[in-house]
Amino acid sequence: MNHWLVKSEPVKYAWDQLVKDKKTFWNGVRNYQASNNLKAMKKGDRAFFYHSNEGLEIVGICEIVKEYYPDHTDESGRFGMVDVAPVMPLKRPVTLAEIKTTPELEDIALIRQSRLSVMPITAAQWKKICSMGGVKA
Numbered sequence: 146m147n148h149w150l151v152k153s154e155p156v157k158y159a160w161d162q163l164v165k166d167k168k169t170f171w172n173g174v175r176n177y178q179a180s181n182n183l184k185a186m187k188k189g190d191r192a193f194f195y196h197s198n199e200g201l202e203i204v205g206i207c208e209i210v211k212e213y214y215p216d217h218t219d220e221s222g223r224f225g226m227v228d229v230a231p232v233m234p235l236k237r238p239v240t241l242a243e244i245k246t247t248p249e250l251e252d253i254a255l256i257r258q259s260r261l262s263v264m265p266i267t268a269a270q271w272k273k274i275c276s277m278g279g280v281k282a
Contacts, residue, residue: 148266149182149192150255151207151229160194160204164231171263172216172226179263184213186227193266193274194231195255202238203274207231236279249273 151171153159163169174180186192186209194205211228219225244250250273254264266274275282 147185147187147190148268148271149186149190149209150195150203150264150266151192152195152197152262154198155196155200156198159196160231160234163194163205163207163229164234168210168228168230170211170216170226170228172218174216174226174262175219175224176260176262178258179261180224182261182263182265183225183227185265186212188212191232191271192229193271197262200238201241203235203244203278204238205231205234206275206280233280235275237277239274239277243277244274247273247277 174183188209190209192207193203194207195203207229209227210230213225213227216224216226244253245256250270253270254261258264272282
């Protein structure tokens with residue numbers, strides 16, 4: 146299983162909305178590197194759900210439930226999406242400020258490539274963030 150982080154602005158689509166919906170498609174990604182990350186996702190992979198712009202924190206864990214397929218909102222036909230479903234909220238959100246001051250997370254893409262909306266997370270980073278958030282990896 147691979148691990149990922151997906152970002153969403155809470156005013157556009159928040160964790161609580163995903164929980165209410167029980168599943169959603171992760172569309173609108175128009176960056177080629179983020180798109181390649183979506184293509185690499187496999188059913189059963191897990192992803193941190195990160196509130197960007199407002200909150201700046203990891204709030205939950207979701208699972209990839211459908212692999213890459215065409216994004217119906219992309220008129221160019223070049224980009225795709227995956228479906229995600231909520232797994233669990235973190236017991237305690239993990240803030241960007243905490244991540245930036247945690248030595249084990251100094252190489253995380255969230256810091257190095259802050260504008261990337263879909264990014265891989267290493268097994269060690271996954272374990273550390275889960276620990277910080279009060280959940281088992």
